Amino acid sequence: MSNHDTSSPGTLSAHVREEIDHWVAKFPAGRERSAVIGALHAAQHENGGFLSPELMTAVADYLKLPPIQVFEVASFYSMFETHPCGRHHVSICTNISCMLRGGEQLVAHVEKRLGIKAGQSTPDGKFYLKVEEECLAACCGAPMMMVDHVYHENLTPKSVDEVLEAVKD
Numbered sequence: 414m415s416n417h418d419t420s421s422p423g424t425l426s427a428h429v430r431e432e433i434d435h436w437v438a439k440f441p442a443g444r445e446r447s448a449v450i451g452a453l454h455a456a457q458h459e460n461g462g463f464l465s466p467e468l469m470t471a472v473a474d475y476l477k478l479p480p481i482q483v484f485e486v487a488s489f490y491s492m493f494e495t496h497p498c499g500r501h502h503v504s505i506c507t508n509i510s511c512m513l514r515g516g517e518q519l520v521a522h523v524e525k526r527l528g529i530k531a532g533q534s535t536p537d538g539k540f541y542l543k544v545e546e547e548c549l550a551a552c553c554g555a556p557m558m559m560v561d562h563v564y565h566e567n568l569t570p571k572s573v574d575e576v577l578e579a580v581k582d
């Protein structure tokens with residue numbers, strides 16, 4: 414759990430419940446399932462970057478959905494993590510356009526800089542270097558990476574370093 418979260422693992426904080434209510438209100442009554450992605454985003458963010466089974470079950474309970482409908486969304490989309498990992502998620506695209514323009518070298522550069530391999534988190538829990546991503550639809554800015562869901566394009570090892578240095582704890 415994050416330092417700011419006083420809820421137990423299987424409960425949702427008041428802030429996360431507010432966020433979920435915000436998403437539920439965007440859809441017609443009875444369509445709570447449409448709020449699952451927004452709800453999981455809020456829960457993952459507050460939980461320091463990943464979703465535990467207890468949290469996913471709590472989201473399902475709050476939305477009055479069968480837990481499987483929340484678990485399947487969390488396990489399908491690459492923006493959700495269902496195992497403990499670092500707080501800041503780094504995804505470097507190595508699909509064709511990015512590969513041709515140095516994406517794989519950027520992965521090697523970041524692995525060396527952080528002292529971890531793709532799929533691992535730094536020991537201080539700050540960064541999680543995700544296993545290589547499929548195309549993130551920013552091919553014209555190749556090579557690119559996403560850090561906490563923000564796109565950075567036309568990267569070089571130097572600009573990658575600058576992006577990572579700017580990430581606050």
Ligand code: FES
Pocket residue numbers: 506507508509510511512547548549550551552555557
């Ligand atoms: S190939 Fe990297 S964003 Fe498309």
